[in-house]
Amino acid sequence: MPxxxxxxxxxxxxxxxxxxxxxxxxxxxxxxxRRPLDPETLRAGLTGETxxxxxxxxxxxxxxxxxxxxxxxxxxxxxxxxxxTGTARPAHTHATIMLDNKTEIRLNDPRRFGxxxxxxDGEEATDPSLKRLGIxxxxxxxxxxxxxxxxxxxxxxxxxxxxxxxxxxxGNIYAAEALWRSRIHPLRPGAKVSVNRxxxxxxxxxxxxxxxxxxxxxxxxxFAAPDGSQGYFAxxxxxxxxxxxxxxxxxxxxxxxxxxxxxxxxxxACQR
DNA sequence: CCAGTATCCTGCAGGC
DNA sequence: TGCCTGCAGGATACTG
Numbered sequence: 041m042p043x044x045x046x047x048x049x050x051x052x053x054x055x056x057x058x059x060x061x062x063x064x065x066x067x068x069x070x071x072x073x074r075r076p077l078d079p080e081t082l083r084a085g086l087t088g089e090t091x092x093x094x095x096x097x098x099x100x101x102x103x104x105x106x107x108x109x110x111x112x113x114x115x116x117x118x119x120x121x122x123x124x125t126g127t128a129r130p131a132h133t134h135a136t137i138m139l140d141n142k143t144e145i146r147l148n149d150p151r152r153f154g155x156x157x158x159x160x161d162g163e164e165a166t167d168p169s170l171k172r173l174g175i176x177x178x179x180x181x182x183x184x185x186x187x188x189x190x191x192x193x194x195x196x197x198x199x200x201x202x203x204x205x206x207x208x209x210x211g212n213i214y215a216a217e218a219l220w221r222s223r224i225h226p227l228r229p230g231a232k233v234s235v236n237r238x239x240x241x242x243x244x245x246x247x248x249x250x251x252x253x254x255x256x257x258x259x260x261x262x263f264a265a266p267d268g269s270q271g272y273f274a275x276x277x278x279x280x281x282x283x284x285x286x287x288x289x290x291x292x293x294x295x296x297x298x299x300x301x302x303x304x305x306x307x308x309a310c311q312r
Numbered sequence: 313c314c315a316g317t318a319t320c321c322t323g324c325a326g327g328c
Numbered sequence: 329t330g331c332c333t334g335c336a337g338g339a340t341a342c343t344g
Contacts, residue, residue, distance in 0.1 A: 041336080041337035041338080042337065042338095043337060043338095046337075074338085074339070074340085099338080099339095113338085113339085114337090114338090115337095115338055115339080116336065116337060116338055116339095117336085117337085151336090151338095153338055153339075154338085169339085169340095172339095202338085202339095204338090204339075211337055211338070212336090212337055212338085213337060214337095258337075260336085260337065261336075261337085262337095263337070280337090302338090303335080303336090
């Protein structure tokens with residue numbers, strides 16, 4: 041569910057709630073997630089420690105606490121929540137971190153494609169998920185870097201956009217939106233996207249991601265910030281989820297296809 | 313190495 | 329109403 045703008049929205053919101061707060065207790069249960077949830081590791085790493093910063097790498101959150109960091113991924117359905125201790129916890133709340141001001145932060149994730157895991161000092165550098173991540177799409181040198189990443193590849197550019205080893209943070213919504221903005225056909229092989237078009241794609245990506253962050257992300261169904269507020273970028277989507285509706289640029293109907301096992305919507309008339 | 317597919321899991325919408 | 333199918337904002341293990 042959450043892509044870079046949603047994760048960044050969560051990061052900012054969490055940062056405001058946890059900085060300088062210390063952990064008084066953990067409620068968690070062993071359960072299969074993308075990484076098995078391990079309550080004991082969480083307790084040992086967090087209890088009594090103080091949060092010092094909240095970072096984002098791609099779609100991963102890193103909450104620095106004590107000697108280590110809490111690594112969180114929200115998968116498709118994961119949600120962080122900050123609430124008063126003692127209030128009802130939603131279904132599928134797999135981990136709850138109690139703070140010293142009678143609030144608690146919770147991870148709930150019905151589909152369990154996400155995870156929460158404590159990394160001790162030093163483990164961050166060798167973490168298999170973090171190690172694979174490519175460059176951040178908001179980096180100032182994205183346009184200069186993209187040709188070296190995409191031009192050697194024959195896979196459809198849409199698939200390349202979703203490959204976190206190349207550029208880390210783009211997901212299905214913003215890939216479709218950036219391709220529409222830069223008028224590139226999603227199935228065009230990376231090697232056949234001109235350097236000029238890759239420059240357009242870079243700027244489209246950065247613009248759409250920045251705009252989405254400024255709107256608090258995109259709420260299609262159930263994304264919400266930790267305080268429960270929704271993202272308002274959905275009203276600005278041009279193509280995602282809009283198959284058969286008229287292209288906002290040329291009025292011809294948008295088409296939905298599947299590539300790399302993911303659906304994507306585009307305009308067959310103005311994306312080439 | 314690369315590209316493509318299957319898989320993990322729950323919830324929900326739509327068809328019958 | 330109930331049952332079934334397919335699909336959902338992701339990552340990765342595996343195959344050829």
